[in-house]
Amino acid sequence: xxxxxxxxxxxxxxxxxxxxxxxxxxxxxxxxxxxxxxxxxxxxxxxxxxxxxxxxxxxxxxxxxxxxxxxxxxxxxxxxxxxxxxxxxxxxxxxxxxxxxxxxxxxxxxxxxxxxxxxxxxxxxxxxxxxxxxxxxxxxxxxxxxxxxxxxxxxxxxxxxxxxxxxxxxxxxxxxxxxxxxxxxxxxxxxxxxxxxxxxxxxxxxxxxxxxxxxxxxxxxxxxxxxxxxxxxxxxxxxxxxxxxxxxxxxxxxxxxxxxxxxxxxxxxxxxxxxxxxxxxxxxxxxxxxxxxxxxxxxxxxxxxxxxxxxxxxxxxxxxxxxxxxxxxxxxxxxxxxxxxxxxxxxxxxxxxxxxxxxxxxxxx
Numbered sequence: 001x002x003x004x005x006x007x008x009x010x011x012x013x014x015x016x017x018x019x020x021x022x023x024x025x026x027x028x029x030x031x032x033x034x035x036x037x038x039x040x041x042x043x044x045x046x047x048x049x050x051x052x053x054x055x056x057x058x059x060x061x062x063x064x065x066x067x068x069x070x071x072x073x074x075x076x077x078x079x080x081x082x083x084x085x086x087x088x089x090x091x092x093x094x095x096x097x098x099x100x101x102x103x104x105x106x107x108x109x110x111x112x113x114x115x116x117x118x119x120x121x122x123x124x125x126x127x128x129x130x131x132x133x134x135x136x137x138x139x140x141x142x143x144x145x146x147x148x149x150x151x152x153x154x155x156x157x158x159x160x161x162x163x164x165x166x167x168x169x170x171x172x173x174x175x176x177x178x179x180x181x182x183x184x185x186x187x188x189x190x191x192x193x194x195x196x197x198x199x200x201x202x203x204x205x206x207x208x209x210x211x212x213x214x215x216x217x218x219x220x221x222x223x224x225x226x227x228x229x230x231x232x233x234x235x236x237x238x239x240x241x242x243x244x245x246x247x248x249x250x251x252x253x254x255x256x257x258x259x260x261x262x263x264x265x266x267x268x269x270x271x272x273x274x275x276x277x278x279x280x281x282x283x284x285x286x287x288x289x290x291x292x293x294x295x296x297x298x299x300x301x302x303x304x305x306x307x308x309x310x311x312x313x314x315x316x317x318x319x320x321x322x323x324x325x326x327x328x329x330x331x332x333x334x335x336x337x338x339x340x341x342x343x344x345x346x347x348x349x350x351x352x353x354x355x356x357x358x359x360x361x362x363x364x365x
Contacts, residue, residue: 003285005073013073016052020081026334029195032084038197039158040084048117053091057099061111068226069288072233079237082337084195086120086155092230093223094121097163101174101211101219110161110176122159124150124201125220132224132350134165134172134217139203141166141175141210145183146203154348156186156199163211164203165220172216177208193344195337225302226291228349232284232309235345239277239309242316242338246270246323266323273316280305280312303359310346310355317342 005013023043032040047053056071057063064070071092078087095114098106098121113119126132127139127150139148146164153162164175177184183206189198247270250261260266287305290298317339321328328335346352 003282005069009070009073012055012070013077015050016074016077017080019046019050020077020083024081024083026337029082029084029337030331033194036194038084038191038195039086039155043083044085044117044120047085047087048115051115053087053117054115056091057095057111057115061099061107062115063111067292068229069292072230072284072288075230076233076237079234079341080241082195082238082341086122086158088227088230088234089122089155089159090114090120092227093123094161094163096226097123097174097219097223098176098211100223101213101216102176103211103213106176106209106211119160120155120158121161121163122153122155123163123165124153124156125165126150126152132354134167134220137165137167137172139164139166141168141173141208144207144209145205146175146177146208147205149200149202151200152189152198153201154196154198156201157188157197162201164201164208165216168210172220174211174216174219175208176211177203177206181207183207191344193340195341196344224349225298228302228306228355229284229287229291231345231349232280232287232305235309235313235342236277236281236284238338238341238345239273239280239312239316242313242320242335243270243273243277245334245338246273246316246320249324260323269319269323273312273319276308276312276315280309283308297362299362300359303355303362306349306355307352307359310352313338313342314346 023046024040051064052074054063055066055074056068059065095111098110110119114121127137139146139150146166150164159179161176161178164177166173166175183204185202187200189200191198250266251259253260283305287301290301321335321339324333324335327333
């Protein structure tokens, strides 16, 4: 396969990068943190107007009918800028689930509104630490209502609707619930990344509708693979930003009359970061290719992408802090944006052990 983007994909990345650099600079991120909103509505609206939110949504529902790889390209740029928008929750998870499992009426109702950014959605799948599989779900759907608690739920405070992983008398299911109704309560949780807030969703006989087009467990597994690849691209974008930030600071900083970058130890650390970055990028590209082309090795490719991107971003965020020294730990420096996001993404969608187990299971099958 070709491990490079097409000209159209490069153009898409360039357009997204320019817009994000202009609309989501570090000072804007600090404003959002100080406002405790975790959300940039102006940026979200602009993403909808330019068609970025509907990139992978079918044209008949207001999107552009592009592939998962174009969605990954956008995620990489958002990872580079730490954009404070619910792109992952609303588009990568919720919109994709409605497309895969929703009825025609549900798609016609919600996908155009998600593509434009008019409606924000989230995906409520977790029920406490480590529980992200359909087999362990306790939230129950019966007689048209949902009852149970989902936590943590990303971007819950700003969401209008939620797709909920639940169970019925016949097994796992996916349901769609409008959040502005009796029977729904939201509680804010303390989030390590203040640009992506989380909450606990409590459902007490809340009116909901099933997304019943297919095997819910199989659809969730498919969704988890795609989400892990998109997240890997976001982590690649963040890792590359850390590399360039650390390099630029090392070239600018003077220590005992010499550039910090002239010291061999610093050069080696930056070189090690570059190697991890390129390994993660290659694994992410291959995993995306396996999903787009429905290759038989996609399960192990996705696990490899998830693990290598997690390790690269963790290494990059920490090395960036270390190379900056004491100033890197201040709110005025930009290092903390990436360290916070790295820690959050390391815990999202299952940790390293979860994905290592998935890789072993795929190789043993």
